[in-house]
Amino acid sequence: MTPALLASALLMSLTLSYASLCAASPFGNCRRCRGWGFAMKTDRKGRAKRGKDCRRCKATGKRIRIGRHLYNAAARLHRDGTR
Numbered sequence: 001m002t003p004a005l006l007a008s009a010l011l012m013s014l015t016l017s018y019a020s021l022c023a024a025s026p027f028g029n030c031r032r033c034r035g036w037g038f039a040m041k042t043d044r045k046g047r048a049k050r051g052k053d054c055r056r057c058k059a060t061g062k063r064i065r066i067g068r069h070l071y072n073a074a075a076r077l078h079r080d081g082t083r
Contacts, residue, residue: 022067030057037061 029035037059039051053059064072 018067022065022071026065026068027062028065030054030061030063032056033061035061 030037033039033054033056036054037057038053040048041051043049054061057063
């Protein structure tokens with residue numbers, strides 16, 4: 001197998017696996033709060049306590065994946081163009 005063919009096969013498999021991940025689970029954990037929905041703070045004794053709600057995910061702890069966002073935008077463009 002030539003290196004170019006191997007590289008294209010690897011790229012195709014990565015793309016298909018990410019597309020299947022976006023189809024199966026369109027939402028992932030928020031990167032800022034790591035899926036908690038809020039920031040962790042410590043009190044003066046060093047114990048962890050709940051901080052403010054995360055503004056990026058609006059305290060849900062979830063965000064839409066980039067691939068799913070692109071799919072939704074393309075589907076919306078197609079739907080609006082064929083109406």
